[in-house]
Amino acid sequence: MDLAEIKVINTQVQNWLATAVNELRQNLDEQLQVRTKSGRNDLVTNFDKGTEHFLVEQIHHAFPEDQIVSEEGFGDRVQSLQGRVWFVDPIDGTMNFVRQRDDFAMMIALYEDGQNVLGYILDVMQDELLWGGPSVGLHVNQQKITGPANQPLAAGLLGVNGPMFALNREHVRDIAFASSGARIIGSAGLEFQRVIRGRQVGYISHLAPWDVAAGKILAETAGLSVTTIDGHPLNMLESQVVLVITRRALPEVQKIRQS
Amino acid sequence: MDLAEIKVINTQVQNWLATAVNELRQNLDEQLQVRTKSGRNDLVTNFDKGTEHFLVEQIHHAFPEDQIVSEEGFGDRVQSLQGRVWFVDPIDGTMNFVRQRDDFAMMIALYEDGQNVLGYILDVMQDELLWGGPSVGLHVNQQKITGPANQPLAAGLLGVNGPMFALNREHVRDIAFASSGARIIGSAGLEFQRVIRGRQVGYISHLAPWDVAAGKILAETAGLSVTTIDGHPLNMLESQVVLVITRRALPEVQKIRQS
Incomplete structure (x- = not known):
């Protein structure tokens, strides 16, 4: 992909995330339905599922050729990293979401032939989107940032x-x-x-x-x-x-x- | 102390904290001087000392009879909980302050004859003051809150x-x-x-x-x-x-x- 194409995709992803996070915030006081998965501390909620369903649908609709690896099962059975592969985690830190309603993130990533393209970590309650990739650099919301000091x-x-x-x-x-x-x-x-x-x-x-x-x-x-x-x-x-x-x-x- | 007196003290303490936190925030980009105390992970900075010095001075000036227990040595050598005793922690979480510039708090407490009177935990970077006591209830900034659910x-x-x-x-x-x-x-x-x-x-x-x-x-x-x-x-x-x-x-x- 060239930079122009990556920038178009970036705009789309940021719009999807903005829609998903608004939806989540507006419904935060709704009934939370919590289920356990592999054990008592491995949780999934109606919000994880609803958010993933929304994001996977947007990606599939915009890029029907692409494959999606996702947490709650709305994605594809991806066997290879050939071509474009998306990764979706609708609520990273579901235990924090359930217990604290804070300290959780929405995450999306795009790889092409196994190579880094774009990554997004949205701290939902702080409304802080960390995003970027090798061709567009690193950003927090609208601000460009540099990497950390190389500390011991x-x-x-x-x-x-x-x-x-x-x-x-x-x-x-x-x-x-x-x-x-x-x-x-x-x-x-x-x-x-x-x-x-x-x-x-x-x-x-x-x-x-x-x-x-x-x-x-x-x-x-x-x-x-x-x-x-x-x-x-x-x-x-x-x-x-x-x-x-x-x-x-x-x-x-x-x-x-x-x- | 009666409720009227506690309310007067509360207003004073909130003013001191507001002044101290403004001072701290304005100077956050200044040179940080870090020293170790008991070991390599027990730190103190010029900001701990400056903030404690300011708060202890306000208390001593307003209430010369009261005693102060504090972290960095500007308080008194308190041997007894008789009378009014203040506790001051200018920067709680100094390691976080130094490494993260986040996740630290200013804390003040007032006891009388060993009994709870007023407590303050100020999350500096979130600008969130949790305060209260048995006679005034619990508050976050200007909002009254209730205690947590009694969870297992x-x-x-x-x-x-x-x-x-x-x-x-x-x-x-x-x-x-x-x-x-x-x-x-x-x-x-x-x-x-x-x-x-x-x-x-x-x-x-x-x-x-x-x-x-x-x-x-x-x-x-x-x-x-x-x-x-x-x-x-x-x-x-x-x-x-x-x-x-x-x-x-x-x-x-x-x-x-x-x-």
Whole structure:
């Protein structure tokens, strides 16, 4: 795709997100229907489903050739990253949405032949859209921003997955103790946003494709490293333990994991 | 003190906080001078000191008979809770202030003969002042609010101290795993605020008197339980492990600790 085409798509996506978020905000006081999925802390609500249905419909209508990977089942059974593939997470941080009505995000990402094109993380309650990609740069709402300083591990806070931190899985506790401190927010999108904005030096969690797709594009555009915890490239069709971190802290993390 | 006197004091305190927060916001881009105190992750800045100095001066000037317990040393050497005792934390969450310029609070509390009078937690970047006490009720900025629903442990998120959670000190990991999930924000005041607003079912951390003084008044006004982790009344002149939680979840926590 050339830049002109990417800009047209960007305008469309921002319009869809604005419509979806207005709809969500207007109905926030409506009856919330909460169901569990894989376990008591894996939730889905009528709002997740309604928002995903809306966004998937817009994409399918505008780009019928494209494939969509999404959380709640309205997307396609995507087997390959060939061509254009979208990733939709209607409410990232559903537990926060249910318990707090805050600290959740809407996320959309677009890849072409497996390459980063556009990523969107919308902090719904703060009304703050972090968006961009390699050809358009990084933006918060209408403002262009630059990537974070290249801090060492000890000079920054580390976002972590709670159980991985508590049980020291993949050395996450050891890594966090070498940072300025652990933080647990409960939304992968908002954790990525904090790393990209320089509020955290990194973030480690076990994530599904829709949890990481937008964050990866934005973080790499910001000059950050995004890999599996072992340092391998992500497989965008599988769940995996993801490490997003400054380039300076990356070898420090690898050293802790090998010790 | 009668209600009229408490209301006069409340107006004064809100004016001091407004002045202090304006001063802080206007100078946020100034040179930050950061020093470590007890260890590499125990920080103090020129902003902590300047804000505390200002607030302590206002209190001493307005109420020369009163005593002040404060974090950075401008207060008094308080040995007793007799009479009126103020607690001042100029920047609660100094690590967040330094690393994120967000998620920190200014806190003031007033006790008389050890009894709750007035508490203030000001979320500086959200410009949200949670304030109140037993005789004036609970408020967010100009709006009166009610306390949270009396949720069981499994129905809410639990704010935790990172190392206590990771190392299962005082069974904090076991307790968090029985909740909807752990969250780590890094500011005691903002954790108390989340419990009081119903965003979290509880919060557990090792806290100094200035970390807990305002939160205790507000949480008890909201109908929450505030004790040591062992269920004892707090000693407001010592550091201790503090548990703030709904009355319904309190016996669940005690049961987990005894098992």
